Amino acid sequence: MKKFSSRYSIAVHILSLIALSPASCTSDFIAESVNTNPVIIRRIIGMLKKAGLVHVRPGTGGTYLQKGLDEITLLDVYRAVEVADNGNIFNCHEETNPRCPVGANIESVFRTKMVQAQSAMEQELDHVTLKQLVSELKEKSGSI
Amino acid sequence: MKKFSSRYSIAVHILSLIALSPASCTSDFIAESVNTNPVIIRRIIGMLKKAGLVHVRPGTGGTYLQKGLDEITLLDVYRAVEVADNGNIFNCHEETNPRCPVGANIESVFRTKMVQAQSAMEQELDHVTLKQLVSELKEKSGSI
DNA sequence: TCCGTTGTAACTATAATGATTACATCGAGA
DNA sequence: TCTCGATGTAATCATTATAGTTACAACGGA
Numbered sequence: 529m530k531k532f533s534s535r536y537s538i539a540v541h542i543l544s545l546i547a548l549s550p551a552s553c554t555s556d557f558i559a560e561s562v563n564t565n566p567v568i569i570r571r572i573i574g575m576l577k578k579a580g581l582v583h584v585r586p587g588t589g590g591t592y593l594q595k596g597l598d599e600i601t602l603l604d605v606y607r608a609v610e611v612a613d614n615g616n617i618f619n620c621h622e623e624t625n626p627r628c629p630v631g632a633n634i635e636s637v638f639r640t641k642m643v644q645a646q647s648a649m650e651q652e653l654d655h656v657t658l659k660q661l662v663s664e665l666k667e668k669s670g671s672i
Numbered sequence: 673m674k675k676f677s678s679r680y681s682i683a684v685h686i687l688s689l690i691a692l693s694p695a696s697c698t699s700d701f702i703a704e705s706v707n708t709n710p711v712i713i714r715r716i717i718g719m720l721k722k723a724g725l726v727h728v729r730p731g732t733g734g735t736y737l738q739k740g741l742d743e744i745t746l747l748d749v750y751r752a753v754e755v756a757d758n759g760n761i762f763n764c765h766e767e768t769n770p771r772c773p774v775g776a777n778i779e780s781v782f783r784t785k786m787v788q789a790q791s792a793m794e795q796e797l798d799h800v801t802l803k804q805l806v807s808e809l810k811e812k813s814g815s816i
Numbered sequence: 817t818c819c820g821t822t823g824t825a826a827c828t829a830t831a832a833t834g835a836t837t838a839c840a841t842c843g844a845g846a
Numbered sequence: 847t848c849t850c851g852a853t854g855t856a857a858t859c860a861t862t863a864t865a866g867t868t869a870c871a872a873c874g875g876a
Contacts, residue, residue: 709866731822
């Protein structure tokens with residue numbers, strides 16, 4: 529199947545870099561760490577900006593977190609870059625046959641279950657702050 | 673972003689139909705309730721068969737559940753039709769810069785968090801059996 | 817044997833993703 | 847003020863998953 533795009537992991541990567549070295553974070557620098565094109569980085573930063581997570585000074589730039597590291601959760605980042613129209617990650621086929629007892633009711637029953645499952649996932653994401661994640665990165669790298 | 677395909681909801685639809693009226697379940701009949709092409713149905717039934725959830729008699733057909741209704745959970749169905757190579761729904765960008773403290777460690781840290789979130793979702797799916805779901809369908813439709 | 821059904825292959829259209837080039841614009845510093 | 851480095855964004859392209867459709871071989875009960 530189709531997974532989530534790598535936008536999400538890249539967004540977390542970007543925010544971690546900003547948290548650790550706010551000075552030198554140009555899109556070129558970040559792109560080198562992520563190993564992709566600077567435009568990809570700028571696009572994702574644009575989403576993070578729109579979500580109010582970072583502030584960017586145009587021109588000779590500079591990107592800063594707009595909240596504290598412990599105020600940003602993985603759910604915030606997820607919502608910033610992986611937004612479906614209504615937020616539901618589970619698709620349900622529509623326009624089923626209304627004269628069939630299953631076709632008439634499958635959508636509402638199925639959706640209810642999926643909302644519960646998705647909520648469970650999002651709660652997990654909401655429990656992890658960027659602060660925790662960055663401190664784990666520091667541990668692993670030993671330095672910095 | 674990209675949602676899960678509608679294969680999943682269609683698979684649940686198919687299994688519900690089989691549970692309710694095992695006799696008349698040809699792919700044409702099911703396709704009419706789902707409102708799609710019979711080939712789509714046959715493809716999905718093929719996946720359910722491969723997962724050991726149903727048994728199909730070729731030729732002048734007939735499709736039957738291979739387990740009890742209360743032995744099949746929404747997680748079983750999910751795994752039958754929405755399988756990613758390694759089962760992970762969250763993608764992580766790879767080949768990051770190993771000389772960067774973030775690039776070198778982001779993948780393992782990120783993956784750990786995502787596995788937890790995904791597990792929470794799958795546990796929810798595992799708690800719902802087809803039996804429950806079908807009984808809710810019956811309630812809603814009043815009849816059958 | 818006949819006919820309805822399944823099992824698949826092949827093809828098309830659509831959409832999301834990721835990469836890339838190009839360029840207008842901004843703003844700090846010389 | 848002018849230059850230069852950086853951002854913001856449009857446009858294009860290749861790749862991939864999904865969904866729909868046609869076509870046809872093969873199966874098996876009546």
